[in-house]
Amino acid sequence: xxxxxEDASGxxxxxxPFASTTVPAHAPTLAPAPPPGHDGHRARMxxxxxxxxxxxxxxxxxxxxxxxxxxxxxxxKPIARALLAxxxxxxxxxxxxxxxxxxxxxxxxxxxxxxxLVQGAALRLxxxxxxxxxxxxxxxxLMDHLTAVLAREPIEQFRVLFLDSKNxxxxxxxxxxxxxxxxxxxxxxxxxxxxxxNATALILVHNHPSGDPTPSRADIEMTEEVRHAxxxxxxxxxxxxxxxxxxxxxxxxxxxx
Numbered sequence: 001x002x003x004x005x006e007d008a009s010g011x012x013x014x015x016x017p018f019a020s021t022t023v024p025a026h027a028p029t030l031a032p033a034p035p036p037g038h039d040g041h042r043a044r045m046x047x048x049x050x051x052x053x054x055x056x057x058x059x060x061x062x063x064x065x066x067x068x069x070x071x072x073x074x075x076x077k078p079i080a081r082a083l084l085a086x087x088x089x090x091x092x093x094x095x096x097x098x099x100x101x102x103x104x105x106x107x108x109x110x111x112x113x114x115x116x117l118v119q120g121a122a123l124r125l126x127x128x129x130x131x132x133x134x135x136x137x138x139x140x141x142l143m144d145h146l147t148a149v150l151a152r153e154p155i156e157q158f159r160v161l162f163l164d165s166k167n168x169x170x171x172x173x174x175x176x177x178x179x180x181x182x183x184x185x186x187x188x189x190x191x192x193x194x195x196x197x198n199a200t201a202l203i204l205v206h207n208h209p210s211g212d213p214t215p216s217r218a219d220i221e222m223t224e225e226v227r228h229a230x231x232x233x234x235x236x237x238x239x240x241x242x243x244x245x246x247x248x249x250x251x252x253x254x255x256x257x
Contacts, residue, residue: 029163041077042068059090070107070114079106094119095152122147131169135161135203143241143248150207150243158185158206163238164197170197185222196236201215202230204240211245216255223251 032198048056057065063080071079080169082104087093093101094115102110126145135142149172150157157177162170173193176184194202202227206219219242240251251257 023169066101070110088090134167136167153207161203162197163201164202187226191229197249203238207243213249
């Protein structure tokens, strides 16, 4: 309420109302502001990304920006640095299992989901490119794709590439997951799926988490079982590829098929 006082002539003068210093009970609580320079750093990285492309960003900067999408009010640089210190490089970080990512301070469900989304997008892009070509005529490109999919898997995974009569990829499917050194494979299931997809040829693929692609006796025996089951129905087994750490082994090139 306004107050007043009289001047020397007796005229009433009004004072401005008092400003209230009481905060309404319903006033929203503001989130803490980002650290100084935080937004400017992100803006500069974003501009560099948009003008020069993703190759202009270093590994930790790529991670910072991905994590920023999930953690907009956090300084993501320390988290990005911690992830690289733990896993080594950007591909290894996005391929790391969720339970391992969760062990890094600052990594919760939102941040882990952001990294897994990036991984999924990269693999889908790679698969789409492989589907556009005759895989036997683009062997190195196929090996690059399989390395991207399997080289960093912590457990064995058995996959089958189903091909049409022109050796184009119909599907790339995981048939089984096992332990760190064994995956159960059922030849009848492999052939059954080939018939469902009208595939005329197959390439078997699995990884060795140890990094050594040398086939075991069980790998060789399983390959023969699949080959016999497929040939009985007119389906060709072109190869069996084992993916290690940065290296692949072809059964056909090694004279094992």
